[in-house]
Amino acid sequence: MHLIKIFKVNFTECFSFLLRFSSMSTLPNENPSEDASNQSFWMPGNYQRSVRRTEDSFQACGEIVACFQERARVERQYAQQLSEWSTKWKPLVDASPLYGSLLRAWQCFLTSADRLSILHTSICRSLVSEDGDRMRTWQKETFHKKMFGGFRESQDFETGFSRAQKPWAKRLKKLDKARNAYHKACRKEHVAQDRETHARGNPDIAIEKQRKIQEEREQARLEKEKVRSRYEKVLEEVTRYAPRYMEEMESIFDQSQEEERKRISFLKQAFLSIHRHLDVTNDENVKAVYSELHHTLMSINEQEDLRWWKNSHGPGMPTDWPHFQEWTAPQKKQKKGKKEEQKNPPERTVMIGGVHVKALYDYVGQEPDELSFKAGDEFIKTEEEDDQGWCRGMKDGGREGLYPANYVEVIQ
Structure with a gap:
C-alpha cells in the first residue's frame, strides 16, 4: 500500500522536485531555498545525521551517568553535613538552659537531621547502585562496539542507506551531466544568435560571412534540441526511479526510528526512576520526620514548663521548715531528710x-x-x-x- 501511495504522486510535482535536485551547481548558490534543498535527507550523503544518532545516544548515556553520579555525591555530602551538624550541637543543646517541652523541641531538630541524613544516604546509594548500574547494563546490551571502532548498529544503517542511495546517486550524476550539457548548448546557441543579430545589421560584413553565421546558429539550435532530448530522457528515467528510491530509503529510516524510539522510551523510564528517588516530597519517611517535628513543636506548653520549674526549682519544692528539735544522742548515720527503719522504730500514728x-x-x-x-x-x-x-x-x-x-x- 505504501508503494501504491508513492506512485500516486503527481508527476508534475515529482518532476519539479527532481528538477530542483538537478539544478545543483559547483558554483556557490545564492538562493536560500536551493541551499535548504541541498540539506534535504534525500540528497546523497545527508542520511549521515540519522546514522550518527547511535553514537550520539551512546555518548548521552555516559553523560547522564556522570551527571547523576555527581548528584549522588551531592546527596552524600549533604547527608554527612547533616550528621556532623547534629553531632556538633547535640551536647550543647542537652546542656542548654532550656527545659521541658521547649528543650525537647530543640532536640527534635537534631534527631530529625539524623533521620534525614540516613534518607539522603539511601538516595545516594539508589542513584549509584540502582540507576547508574541500570543505565550501564542497558548501554552495554544496546550498543555493540566493533573491534576497530564504531557500533554495529551504525554500520548496519550506514550500509542500508548507502545501498539504497547508490543507484539514485548514479542517476543524479548522470542527470547533472545531461543538464550541464544542455545548458552549455543553450549558451552556445545564445552566442550564435547574438552574432547573427549583430551581423544582420552591419553592412560591413559580407553576405557570405552572414550566411555562414546563420548556418552556425542553426547548427547550434539543432545541437541544443538534441541535447535537450537526451536531458529530458535522463530526467524521465530519474523520475520513474524516484518512488522506489523513496520507499527503500524510508524503510531503512523507519528501522532507525524504531531503534531511536526504544532509546527514548528507556531514557524516559530512567529519568522517572531518578525522579522517584530524588522526590522526597512523597517519601513517607520524610513525611514522618517532619510530622513528628511539627507535633513536637506544637506540644510546647508554657504552663507545663513553668509548673515543672516551680516544682523542681521554685516554691513547689519540698523543704524542711524550721521547728523546735530536741537534742538526741548520736545514732547510726542517717541520710538527711529521710527516716530509716530502726530495729525499734518510734511509734507512728x-x-x-x-x-x-x-x-x-x-x-x-x-x-x-x-x-x-x-x-x-x-x-x-x-x-x-x-x-x-x-x-x-x-x-x-x-x-x-x-x-x-x-x-x-x-x-x-
Whole structure:
C-alpha cells in the first residue's frame, strides 16, 4: 500500500522536485531555498545525521551517568553535613538552659537531621547502585562496539542507506551531466544568435560571412534540441526511479526510528526512576520526620514548663521548715531528710482504713522503701506525717513506702 501511495504522486510535482535536485551547481548558490534543498535527507550523503544518532545516544548515556553520579555525591555530602551538624550541637543543646517541652523541641531538630541524613544516604546509594548500574547494563546490551571502532548498529544503517542511495546517486550524476550539457548548448546557441543579430545589421560584413553565421546558429539550435532530448530522457528515467528510491530509503529510516524510539522510551523510564528517588516530597519517611517535628513543636506548653520549674526549682519544692528539735544522742548515720527503719522504730500514728490522697507532682523514690508516683496518681496514706515531713502510703497492688508529705493532697 505504501508503494501504491508513492506512485500516486503527481508527476508534475515529482518532476519539479527532481528538477530542483538537478539544478545543483559547483558554483556557490545564492538562493536560500536551493541551499535548504541541498540539506534535504534525500540528497546523497545527508542520511549521515540519522546514522550518527547511535553514537550520539551512546555518548548521552555516559553523560547522564556522570551527571547523576555527581548528584549522588551531592546527596552524600549533604547527608554527612547533616550528621556532623547534629553531632556538633547535640551536647550543647542537652546542656542548654532550656527545659521541658521547649528543650525537647530543640532536640527534635537534631534527631530529625539524623533521620534525614540516613534518607539522603539511601538516595545516594539508589542513584549509584540502582540507576547508574541500570543505565550501564542497558548501554552495554544496546550498543555493540566493533573491534576497530564504531557500533554495529551504525554500520548496519550506514550500509542500508548507502545501498539504497547508490543507484539514485548514479542517476543524479548522470542527470547533472545531461543538464550541464544542455545548458552549455543553450549558451552556445545564445552566442550564435547574438552574432547573427549583430551581423544582420552591419553592412560591413559580407553576405557570405552572414550566411555562414546563420548556418552556425542553426547548427547550434539543432545541437541544443538534441541535447535537450537526451536531458529530458535522463530526467524521465530519474523520475520513474524516484518512488522506489523513496520507499527503500524510508524503510531503512523507519528501522532507525524504531531503534531511536526504544532509546527514548528507556531514557524516559530512567529519568522517572531518578525522579522517584530524588522526590522526597512523597517519601513517607520524610513525611514522618517532619510530622513528628511539627507535633513536637506544637506540644510546647508554657504552663507545663513553668509548673515543672516551680516544682523542681521554685516554691513547689519540698523543704524542711524550721521547728523546735530536741537534742538526741548520736545514732547510726542517717541520710538527711529521710527516716530509716530502726530495729525499734518510734511509734507512728497508724490510720485505721487510711486516707485517700492524690499526687500533686511526680516523685521518684531514691531508696527501696520509698514510693514512686506521677502527678495525678491516687493511693492511700496509711500513716500520718512524721517530724521530718514523711508519710507512709500504699498503692494498688499492696506496694508500701515513704513519700514527701507535701507532694500529695487529701481527696475530699
